[in-house]
Amino acid sequence: MRIAVLTGEFPALSETFVINHVVSLLDRGHDVTVFAFKSDVAAGAHEVVRARGLDRIVRLLDPFIAASTVGRLSRRAGLLLRDGWREPGLTMRLLDPRIGGRSALNLSLFTYGQAFRRQGDFDVVHCHFGWFGSLGAKLKKAKAFRGKLVVTFHGADVNVQQAMGTPRQRTLMFDVADWFTANTGFTRKQAMALGCPLDRCSIWHMGVDMGQFEFRDRSAGNDEAIRLFTTGRLIEKKGIEYVIRALPLLKAGGRRVHFHVIGDGPLRSKLESLTRELGVDGQVTFHGRCTSEAVRGHLDRAHLFVLASVTAENNDREGQGVALIEAEACGLPVIATRHNGFPEAVLDGGSGFLVPERDPRALAERLQYLIDNPDVWGPMGRAGRRFVEEEFALDRCAIVINSVYEQLARSGK
Numbered sequence: 001m002r003i004a005v006l007t008g009e010f011p012a013l014s015e016t017f018v019i020n021h022v023v024s025l026l027d028r029g030h031d032v033t034v035f036a037f038k039s040d041v042a043a044g045a046h047e048v049v050r051a052r053g054l055d056r057i058v059r060l061l062d063p064f065i066a067a068s069t070v071g072r073l074s075r076r077a078g079l080l081l082r083d084g085w086r087e088p089g090l091t092m093r094l095l096d097p098r099i100g101g102r103s104a105l106n107l108s109l110f111t112y113g114q115a116f117r118r119q120g121d122f123d124v125v126h127c128h129f130g131w132f133g134s135l136g137a138k139l140k141k142a143k144a145f146r147g148k149l150v151v152t153f154h155g156a157d158v159n160v161q162q163a164m165g166t167p168r169q170r171t172l173m174f175d176v177a178d179w180f181t182a183n184t185g186f187t188r189k190q191a192m193a194l195g196c197p198l199d200r201c202s203i204w205h206m207g208v209d210m211g212q213f214e215f216r217d218r219s220a221g222n223d224e225a226i227r228l229f230t231t232g233r234l235i236e237k238k239g240i241e242y243v244i245r246a247l248p249l250l251k252a253g254g255r256r257v258h259f260h261v262i263g264d265g266p267l268r269s270k271l272e273s274l275t276r277e278l279g280v281d282g283q284v285t286f287h288g289r290c291t292s293e294a295v296r297g298h299l300d301r302a303h304l305f306v307l308a309s310v311t312a313e314n315n316d317r318e319g320q321g322v323a324l325i326e327a328e329a330c331g332l333p334v335i336a337t338r339h340n341g342f343p344e345a346v347l348d349g350g351s352g353f354l355v356p357e358r359d360p361r362a363l364a365e366r367l368q369y370l371i372d373n374p375d376v377w378g379p380m381g382r383a384g385r386r387f388v389e390e391e392f393a394l395d396r397c398a399i400v401i402n403s404v405y406e407q408l409a410r411s412g413k
Contacts, residue, residue, distance in 0.1 A: 001030050001031070001123040001124060001405060001409070002030070002031045002033075002120075002121070002122045002123050002124075002147075003025055003030045003031070003032050003033075003122060003123060003124045003125075003126060003405070004033045004034075004035055004116075004119070004122045004124070004125045004145070004147075005018070005021065005022055005025075005032065005033070005034045005035070005126050005128065006034075006035045006036075006061075006125060006126065006128070006132050006135070006136055007034070007035075007036050007127075007128045007129070008036060008037050008038065008129070008132065009036055009037065009038040009039070009040075010022075010034050010036040010038075010039050010054075010058055011039075011049045013289060013290075013291075014232075014233060014263075015128070016292065016322070017154075017206035017207075018128050019048060019049060019054070020206070020207055020208065020394055021126075021128075021206075021401070022034060022054060022057075023048060023052060023054075023209070023394075024207070024394055024397070024398035024401075025398075026052065027398070028398060028402060032057055033057055033059055033122070034054070034057055034058045034059070035058075035060075035061050035115060035116070036058055036059075036060065036061065037060070037061050037062055037065055038060075038065075039055070039058045039060060047291075047292065047293060048209075048212075048292075059115055059118075059119060060115065061111070061112045062108065062111050062112065062115075063111075064076060072106075072108075073106060073107065076106070076107035076108065076110065076111050077107060079107075079110070079111060079114060080107060080110055083114055084110070087117070089143075090113065090117070090143060090144065091110065093141075093142035093143060094109050094110040094113045094142045094144065095107075095109075095110060096142070099138055099141050099172075100138050100142070101138075101166075101168075101169065103135075103138065109138055109139070109142070112135065112139060112144070113139055113142060116139060116144045116145045117144060117145075121145055121146040121147060122145055122147040123147050123148065123405070123409065124147055124148045124149075124150055124405050125139075125140070125145055125147055125148070125149050125150070126150045126152070127149070127150070127151045127152065128154065129152070129153070129154055129156075129157045130153050130157030130158060130164040130170075130173070130191075131157055131164050131165070132151075133149075133151030133152075133153075133157075133164075133173050133177060133180075134164050134165050134169050134170065134172070136149050136151065136173075136177070137149065137169075137172050137173040137175075137176040138169075138172070140176050140177075141172065141176050148178040148179065148405075148408040148409070149176060149178050149179075150177065150178065150179045150180070150181065150404065150408070151173065151177045151180050151181075152180070152181045152182070152183070152204065153180065153181070153182045153183070153187050153190075153191050153196075153319075154183055154187065154206075154319040154320070155183065155184075155187050155317055155318055155319025155320070155340065156316050156317070156319070158182075158187060158190040158191045159190055159315055159316055159317045159340075160314055160315055160316050164194070170194055170195060171195060174195050174196055174197060177200070178200070178408055178411075179200050179201075179202070179404055179408060180196055180197075180200055180201040180202075181201065181202055181203065181204035181401070181404070182201060182203055182204070183204065183205060183206050183319045183320040183341065184203065184205075184319060184320050184340065184341025184344050184345075185203060185341070185344060186340045186341045186344075187319050187320075187340070188201055188202075188203055202404065204397065204400055204401055204404070205320060205391065205392050205397050205400075206320050206322050206325075206392075206397065207392055207393060207394035207395070207396065207397030207398065208322065208325055208326055208329055208388065208392055208393070208394055209394045210329060210388070210389060210393050210394065212296065213296065213299070213326055213329035213330050214296075214300065214330065215329070215331045215381070215385050216330065216331050216381075217331060217377070217378045217381060217382075218302075218303050218331060218332065218333070218374075218377040218381055219374060219377065219378075220303050220374060225256040225257060225258045226255070226256065226257045226258070226303045226304060226371050227258055227260060227301060227302045227303045227304075228257050228258065228259045228260065228303070228304050228305075228306055228367070229259075229260045229262070229298055229302035229304070229305050229306070229327075229332075230243065230259075230260075230261055230262070230305065230306050230307055230308075230323075231262040231263055231295055231298075231323050232262075232263045232307070232323060233263050233264070233265040234261075234263055234265030234266065234267040234268045234271060234286075235265050235266065235267060236267065236310070236312040236313065236316070237309055237310060237311070237312040237316050237317060237318060238263075238307075238308075238309055239307075239308035239309045239310040239337060239357065239358070240261060240267075240271055240308070241271060241274060242308045242357075242358055242359065242360050242363060243259060243306055243308050243360075243363060244259070244271065244274050244275055244278065244280065244284060245274075245278065245360035246360040246361070246363040246364040246367065247259060247278065247280040247283055247284070248278050248280060249364035250367060250368060250371070251280065251283070253364075253368060255368060255371050255372075257283060257367070257371070258283050258284070258285065259280075259283060259284045260285050260287060260298060260302070261284065261285065261286050261287065262287050262288075262289075262290050262294075262295055262298060263288070263289065264288045268286060271286070272286060296330075299326070299327060299330045299332065300330065302327075302332055303332075303377070304332060304333055304334070304335065304367065304370055304371075305323075305324070305327035305332040305333070305334045305335070305352075306334070306335045306336070306363070306367070307321060307323055307324050307334070307335075307336045307337070308335075308336070308337050308357075309321070309337055309339045309340075309342070309357075310339065310357045311339070311357065317339065317340045318339055318340050318341065318342070319340065319341055320341045320344070320345060321336065321339075321341060321342045321345045321346075324336055324342065324345045324346055324352075325345055325388050325392050327384075328345075328346075328351050328352075328381075328384030328385065328387060328388050329385060329388045329389075329392075330381075330385075331381030331382065331384065331385055332381060333351070333352050333370055333376070333377050333380040333381060333384070334346055334351060334352035334353075334384065335352055335353050335354075335355065335363065335366050335367060335370070336352065336353075336354055336355075337354065337355055337356065337357045338354045338355070338356060338357070339357055342354065345392075347383060347384070347387055350380065350383045350384075350387070351380055351381075351383045351384030351387055352380060352384065353366040353369075353370075
């Protein structure tokens with residue numbers, strides 16, 4: 001099949017699941033094109049992208065995006081004058097505000113439509129995140145491509161209603177798209193509440209490449225500080241503040257812990273200040289953004305993994321918790337919050353523990369238990385690895401989404 005993947009940035013360090021999806025499609029022999037607004041392979045520093053030459057299949061939806069507002073409009077107008085006459089019917093639809101709204105008026109939809117037309121038709125156009133699904137629906141409604149439209153919801157897109165535009169735009173997407181997938185049952189439920197049709201939405205977990213994550217039984221020396229690890233953008237919903245607030249409780253109980261944080265974001269300075277305020281700045285290292293190789297190196301050296309995500313003030317939440325699954329694949333016991341899809345990603349009491357959101361004391365109690373009982377690390381790590389192999393291995397997840405494509409192809413709609 002000819003398959004287009006529509007996303008915002010490719011590759012993006014925080015969205016390895018999109019890279020995994022593309023790789024799995026190529027491995028199954030599909031002809032794949034990735035449409036993105038931003039592409040910087042060097043900045044992404046993902047070895048799979050380099051090794052597989054994925055930069056060669058990326059096409060920019062808007063080559064004028066770096067220009068000023070006036071510059072973008074001027075260049076889009078030039079593109080319209082140059083190419084608009086070639087398919088006048090398509091041009092009129094791409095300029096129709098009843099289809100594209102503001103994106104029709106500022107000529108951006110025409111620009112995106114031309115990017116698709118230059119690549120020909122596709123059997124499937126698969127959009128990651130609802131906001132790009134909304135764009136895909138506009139392009140399909142305007143007949144910028146022929147083929148089935150699939151939209152995958154990841155969490156933030158359905159948890160924050162404004163994320164997918166106006167109710168009218170969401171309705172267009174729910175009417176026009178051929179199929180929807182959600183990364184967890186919770187995400188699916190949220191999508192339904194917004195109007196997603198029940199009979200066209202299935203659960204599709206984001207798979208991980210098991211070959212990229214080496215399993216290792218965990219142990220710690222007698223005089224060694226326990227290395228606690230987390231990864232993610234430094235934003236409210238990641239709940240890193242509550243892990244930091246748990247550290248003084250562990251310190252007061254005589255437990256030696258060093259918390260390693262991978263990622264960057266707007267809350268970094270605030271979190272660094274909090275470590276100083278609580279007197280645990282010597283127990284926390286902020287590593288900033290890291291390559292995927294560096295992340296795996298930290299996972300290999302870690303003793304325990306924590307993801308204390310919370311529901312943010314704007315109602316933003318996590319989706320599947322891919323970072324938890326990657327940690328389990330490495331054999332790490334995990335501690336996470338009872339947050340959205342996390343209960344589907346962690347065997348509570350088996351591969352790790354779940355605690356309430358925004359509860360440093362509960363985090364500290366579970367961490368203390370694991371620190372005091374290292375003999376459970378091995379069984380938990382092995383249970384987590386088996387669980388990921390059975391439920392989240394990339395090849396298994398690839399079979400699920402490929403069956404969706406085949407079903408749509410047979411439907412002939």
